[in-house]
Amino acid sequence: MTIHHDTRPTLNLIRLANGEGLDLPAYESKGAAGMDLRAAVDEAAPLTLLPGKRALVPTGFIFEIPEGFEGQVRPRSGLAFKNGITCLNSPGTVDSDYRGEVKVLLINLGDEPIVISRGMRIAQMVIASVTQTRVAEITAASETVRGAGGFGSTGV
Ligand SMILES: O=c1ccn([C@H]2C[C@H](O)[C@@H](COP(=O)(O)OP(=O)(O)OP(=O)(O)O)O2)c(=O)[nH]1
Ligand SMILES: [Mg+2]
Secondary structure (H helix, E strand, O other): OOOOOOOOOOOEEEEOHHHOOOOOOEEOOOOOOEEEEEOOOOOOOOEEEOOOOEEEEEEEEEEEOOOOEEEEEEOOHHHHHHHOEEEOOOOEEEOOOOOOEEEEEEEEOOOOOEEEOOOOEEEEEEEEEOOOOOOOOOOOOOOOOOOOOOOOOOOO
16 A cells, blocks of 8 residues: 655645635646635625726635745636736735735726625635845856847847
């Protein structure tokens, strides 16, 4: 018999009062890169996002992102394609030392009002490793073939 240990890092979640009864953020397929985040808006008061308007939508959870990682809050392509809903600050950055509620900054770039109801899967979070560097000021940059060429310098 083979015993498979789950070697993935643990993401601790703290459920807030407004997250009561919501499904945990979850990977919706075996190989999904992101876990879907749900809207913790009031059941009795769904949020209507008018065209061109933005809203900070609560998720109902505090995420303890493990040290050395970040949470990237990204749009869902279906909502973007069908309704023009995206994350304004995409990808949103959740720092590993953040202990507030994770929120999603949605904007309606479509031309119809969209109703965000409780439990709706509004965005996804990818946990990605990050490297912090030491910052050092120097007086001259090292030489490379590219040099200062950028922004299309190699052609289109
Ligand atoms: O989509 C997002 C983006 C950020 N945050 C939270 C977690 C993150 O750790 C914190 C700060 O985010 P960021 O550094 O992007 O914003 P800032 O404008 O630089 O704020 P601060 O001065 O608090 O760092 O806000 C979210 O909940 N959702
Ligand atoms: Mg910041």
